Amino acid sequence: MLRLSKQADYGIVLLSYFLEPDSAPGTGNGMPRSARDLAQLAELPAPMVSKILKHLTRAGILTSQRGSHGGYHLARPATEISLASIVTALEGEIAVTECSPLLTDRTCSHESHCPVRTPLQRLDSIVRRALDGVSLAELVEPTTHRNAS
């Protein structure tokens, strides 16, 4: 459990295709990738792919180009795209509990007297920091630790 939603999962899969220099013979390397092409590459349903790319674009992770020969490409180098930003884009603010201050629709009725409310918020930052420390580039190719740290 603590499962990632499929949208987030597939989102990472799709983004990984932007890293490969030249995967499909017919397509150029610097060209934007269309939703349809990506769907075919990843063997995922096209509407789903489209939906995910839209969300990633709105979050500023991808940039889009309409019209023929349009498509998507990374908005910044893969070393500067954290997993946290991907997950946040596709399934909302990272919050282990319902009572996170980041959430607007908090419905837990125990906030006032819960003995672990505050402690669990530190857990939030632990998880968030963990996902923040891994970039897309590092995830896919562990040897590509460009910024050593």
Next chain:
Amino acid sequence: MLRLSKQADYGIVLLSYFLEPDSAPGTGNGMPRSARDLAQLAELPAPMVSKILKHLTRAGILTSQRGSHGGYHLARPATEISLASIVTALEGEIAVTECSPLLTDRTCSHESHCPVRTPLQRLDSIVRRALDGVSLAELVEPTTHRNAS
């Protein structure tokens, strides 16, 4: 998102009541706590509390005593109960993706050609390690870092 299930959330809440030396005036301190008492303390529905405590017991985190004056108490000191064990007990193996080797009912049809399957398994261990590094005692009372490390 990446939300904890309510069972896990409430489980942590309930366990925290085992740490306080003497919370309710009527009850002794070393006495086992019954499901009914805990439900009243935490202001949670009794059947739910019962279900959670049962799961925690089967996982070896609590021990139970039947009969009158029965109840539950911690199976080991709170410093040796990791959050990971609690979460695992209440919502199953910690796995960020469906394709974790720890899971038996893997249904993802992309395991064979997925470019991020292996990388994401490292993410699994990152999250698991994070939850493993926090004990129940440390969570509730951050000053109680008995083993400094």
Next chain:
DNA sequence: CCGATACTGGACTCGAGCGGTCCTATATTA
């Protein structure tokens, strides 16, 4: 200027899984 392409935004349906309840059986003790 027209039509094809491809993204944009959001509504919509369907099914699995979660939250929550309840009941029967068993162990313990007064």
Next chain:
DNA sequence: TAATATAGGACCGCTCGAGTCCAGTATCGG
């Protein structure tokens, strides 16, 4: 033996995620 309290699991309603679909808009080629 009666009262207490856990053990185990079946059961159900409802939410939310997965996935589809469509009307709208921008862009480019001809």
